[in-house]
Amino acid sequence: MLDPRAFATALAVFCWLASGAAAAEFAPAAAVAQSPDAPGDQGMLLVGRYAGKCVAPAGESAAAGARLVQTTCFDRPAMSWSVVAATGGSRLVNRASGLCAVVVGGSSADEAEVAQVPCAQSGASGLWTMRASDDWVVFASVQSGKCLGVKDAGIEEAGPLVQWTCVDEPSQQWTMSGPGAPSSWGPKIAMPIVPVAASTLRNGKVLTWSSWSRFQFAPDLGKTFTSIFDPETGTATEKLVTNTGHDMFCPGTSLLADGRILVTGGESASKASIYDPKTNKWFATGELNVPRGYNGDTALSTGEALTIGGSWSGGLGGKIGEVWNPATGTWRKLKNVSGDALAADDPLGDSLGDQHMWLFGADDGWAFHAGPSAEMHWVDTAGKGRIVEAGKRGDDTYSQNGNVVMYEAGKLLKVGGAPSYQVAMATSSAYTIDFSRGPWKPVKVAKQKPMAFPRAFANSVVLPNGEVVVVGGQSFPITFTDSHAAMLAEIWSPKTKSFTRLAALSTPRNYHSVAVLLTDGRVLAGGGGLCGDDCDANHPDVEILTPPYLLNADGSYAARPTIVKAPKKATWGETIEVRAEGYASTFALIRLNAATHSLNNDQRRMSVKVLSADGPSFRLKMPKDRGMLLPGDWMLFAMTDKGTPSVAKIIRVQ
Structure with missing residues (x-):
């Protein structure tokens, strides 16, 4: 859902392009000016395309002379800016302080810092011109001709803003994120475990689980802490599962035709377990032929389930596909479906490229493989199986720890990810993938407007109206840390093909976090961590998002059918x-x-x-x-x- 104010802001920012101005040119921003007192004008966040952080005065100070820095984004006035027309250019006005961004001392030098001063005193050093593309803008000082960026293209918190010679790099490119859509997060609710996995049950409750410990994983002790969370009461009931001999950390999951949940591999790499929501009991099913963890699973149209990949546990490579038979509870090898053939080369090692595969059941027992590799495939699960190439995901690259969600029949939204499992800059890019015509037919890929925030380790949730909420993640993914977190959620509209920001999380939701749709149309997000009792990134809690479609424009609750x-x-x-x-x-x-x-x-x-x-x-x-x-x-x-x-x-x- 695109907020009308956000659309108006974006239209104003980029309308000068329609006049025939070349994208490579800088232009005075008089035509895109916003009065800081204009009715309904809430300003914009200036989000760095590279680091995913927002421009604000250091410490969110309102004092004249405060240096501007990049900082984790929230919807706070000190991070909100207006572009105001002035003779010879435009001024960037902070909504909280009313002060203007200037190059300190009117310097023309590279790495001269940028601060806020009274607008009446900003002079030529506070005038900026803009170069805009469809997705981002560049600000150049009128006085020096140099561009606004972060010192040394840094990604750390409180990195100072400076000017330096203009280069065509994301570190000098800014997303102008208009006012967010009405939304809210409820209070943080404590859980007995870190919810590393979650599944909404037919009774509206949520099954979660972690590992042999409530707060850490490894070694394999053949047991798993689970919990049932009730959104109506905000309470959770814990249960330690020991009868299956299965540590279900880092598994594949499939929802079966009879409503049960199949969990495969993980820390106990050969095990497979089933949860029956009717009886609230776990039991073992047939062991895997190929031990695996971090595998990708999907339910199939035949009522069976498919698993592929997973070199995190059970040895490196050779993770061929297997199909689970609900009648016998046993696994059948797909000797011609090699996990290695569907994998990508991860810079951090062979154990990472065949993990978390995006698999979607299709007609006649086929499955569609959308990534994370840049190459997509069809998988035939009949007999010994076969792989059919489906082309590349447009100009997208290997996107580990991004995610994909089906928002309409045969149509996927892919968001984020990074070119290695961690310790690499995440992307904000988004694509739609249409595989609805089935095997052997061309797959259609269309690039979308990007998210405001680069994200890996995020989660995506499709809503009943077809919109997709994206929650959490990091611009620079590092396991078991809260650093570089994207706190503001975003929502994608299939009508506008673009994202609008939502309310901010109370807690970073990065590695080992989850998000699922509740039966009442809200979104539950939680977890992160599972790294030990003394780990700051451990988050044994959840919070619940009320999306825009449940609210009126004034924030009151909308009438529901x-x-x-x-x-x-x-x-x-x-x-x-x-x-x-x-x-x-x-x-x-x-x-x-x-x-x-x-x-x-x-x-x-x-x-x-x-x-x-x-x-x-x-x-x-x-x-x-x-x-x-x-x-x-x-x-x-x-x-x-x-x-x-x-x-x-x-x-x-x-």
């Missing part, structure tokens, strides 16, 4: 009768799913066709594509014409 009656089961192409009150007009299905390590392959959304509506009575046509509408439990949401969703009813597709 209610599904009074819906069938408990349905099949492909069936016409179902649903009773929904409260101005319901559209419907969507979202599959129950499980998230861990920025991976949520079972997450998918599908629109539902309304055949007829008579008051509160609706006749809906279930999708007939078995490859998209995988068997299993789905959340059915009714929505108003503004996209405000009901609480979901669960329908089992079989």
